[in-house]
Amino acid sequence: MPLPSAEHHHIVFLQGEVLQIPQFTLPAPFTYSQTVHPWTSAPEVAERISDASIIVLSAVRVDAVALSPEVSPHLKLIVIVASGFDCIDLEACRKRGIAVSNCPAANIEAVSEHAIGMYFAARRKLLDMHLATRAGSWKEKGLLMFDYLDKDGTPPLTCQDEVAGIIGNGSVGKRIAMLAGNLGMQVLISDRKTSNAADSSRVPFDSVIKQSTVLFIAVPLNESTRNFISTPEFESMSSHAILVNVSRGGTIDEDALVQALRERRISGAATDVFKEEPAGPGTSPLLAEDVADLNIIATPHLAWLSQKTLINYAAKLKLAVEEWCTGQPVNVVT
Template sequence: MAPPPSPTEHHLVALQGDFINTPEFELPPPHTCKRTIYGQTALSDLHARIHDATIVVIGALRLDAETLSPEVTPYLRLIMVVAAGTDCIDLEACRKRGIAVSNCPAVNTEAVSEHALGLYFAARRRVLRLHTLIRAGEWPRRRTLMFDCRAHDGTPPMTCQEEVAGIIGNGAVGKRIASLARGLGMKVIVAERKQPEDPSALGHPNGNQERLPFETVIKQSTVLFLAVPLAPTTRNLLSTAEFEAMSPHAVLVNVSRGGVVDEEALVKALQENQITGAATDVFLKEPAGPENSPLLAEGTEDLNLVLSPHLAWYTQRTLINSERMFKQTVEKWCVGERMNAVV
C-alpha cells in the first residue's frame, strides 16, 4: 500500500465526468490537487478507481458502507456531490470515519421548478396523447380530438385559475414552484410534514402562506407537486391510502426522488381512475425501463402518465451554478476553510 498523502496533497477522483464539469482548482502553495476524471463509472470499477482518492466527486452514484470502509477508501476525506440529493451516500458510514460530505443545494432550483410546471401542463392538457394522435393522422380522420383531452369523467381540462396546487416539500424548489403556481393564478396550499416532530407546530405561518396538515393538502389539491428529499420518513410518502384520498381531478407531479411515490400504487390509481394523471422525472430504479419500473411495464402505455428521464435539473444555469459551487467548496476544503454546504 502506498503511504498516505500529506495534508497538503489532494487526489480528486471524479466518477461521472460526462455529466459534471471538473474545474481547475486554484490553491495556494504548498497545496496541490491531482485530478483523475472518469466519464462514467460502473459499479464493478468503483472500488479500484477510488482507492487512492482523498476527494471523490459524484452526481448520483451509490456509495455504500462497504465502499466507504477503510479497506476500500483508506485515504478518503471528502465526498463532493455535485447535486442537491445525498440519499445515494451512506452518511452514517461517513460520520463514523469523519469523512466530510458536501453537496450543491439550490443550484437547480429554477430548472427543476420550471420543469415541474411543464410536466403539469403536459399531464393536465394530455399533450403527449394529442401529439401521438395528430402524428398518426387521427385529426382529419376523426374531425376533432377534443374528446381525447378530457379527463376520465368526461370533463375538459382545468385552467390554472381553477387549480388548487398542493406543495409537499418546503425547500427551495417547493417555494419556487409555489411562487410560479401563484403567478399562474393557482391557489397554493403548503403541506406540513406527514408526521411532524412537533404536533404543536401544525398550522404555523410560512411566509404569506399558512401550512396545512398533510392529509388536508392531499384531499384538497387538484395538482400535487412533490419536492422532498428521499429519507426514511419520505419513502413511499404517497401510496394506496393517499391516492384513495385524493381528488379524482388531481394530477400528481414528482420532481423529488424515486421512492417517494409507491410506483405500483400510482399505476393502480391511474388504471382505476382514482386520479386524473401523473408526471414524474424520477424513478425508484434508474435508469428506468420496462424491466425494472412499474411505470413502464406493459399495459401502462395508454395511461395519462408523463415521464422524463431525471433531467429536470439540466439547464445552462444549473451547470454554471454547480461548477461554481463545486470549485469554491473544494478550494475551501483543501486549505482548511469552512465549506458553504456541509451535509
C-alpha cells in the same frame, strides 16, 4: 502520479462527462492531481476511488464497502454535485470522519420550470395529442375533442381552477409555489406528514392531499419520506388530481400510483425520478408495457438540465473543495 498525503490531494471525478470541471485554487501548501472518469457504474466505484482523497460524483451509489478503510484508505471528502445525498452511505462516512458536501440550490430554476411543464403535459395530455395528430387521427376522425375529456366527461381544468399542493418547502418547492401562483393557481403549502407544530403559513398534510388538484412533490428522500405517498393518499385525492414528482423516486409508491391510475382515482401523473435508476420497462411499473394507456408523463431525471445549473454546479463544486481545504467546509451534510 503521487499518492495523497498531508499536503497533496488526488481528486477523482466519477461522472465527469456531466460536469463542468473547474480549476481549483487550493491554499498553500496544498497541491492536487486529478483523474476524470466520464461515467462510473456502481460496481466500478470501489476500484476507482482506491487512491482518492477527494471524490466528486452526481448520483452513483457509494456504499459502506467502498467507504471502508481497506477499499478507500485515503478518502477524506466527498462532493455530490447535486442537491440529494441519498446515494452515499452517510453512516459509514461518519464512522471514518469523511466529510460529505452537496451543491444545494443550484438547479432551482430548471427543476421548478420542468415541474410546471410536466403539469401542463399531464393535464392537457399534450404528448397523446401530439402523437395522435402526427399519426393522422385528426384527419381521419375530424374531431378528437372527446378523446381528451376527463374520465367524468369534463374538459381539463385551467390554471385558475387548480389547487396546487406543494409538498416540500425548500428552494425548489418555494419556486414552484411562486410559478403556480403566478399562473393563477390557489397554492397550499403542506406541513410535514407527521407534525404537531402550528405554522399559520402551512396547511396540514392530509388537507393538502384532499384539496389539491395538482400535487407537486419536492422533498428529499429519507426514512420519513420513503413511500410516503401511497394507497391511503391516493384514495384521499381528488379525482382530478395530477401528481408531479421532481424529488426522488423512492418518495412515491410506484405500484400504488399505477393502481390509482388504473382505477381512475386520480387523473394523471408526471415524474422525472424513479425508485430504481436508470429506469426502464423492466425496473419500474410506471414504464411497463401494460401502462401505455395511462396518463403518465415520464422524463429521465433531467429536470435539472440547463446552462445555468451547470454553471452553478461548477461554482459550488469549486467552493466546496477549496473551502474544505481551508478548514471551513460548506454545505456539509455529515
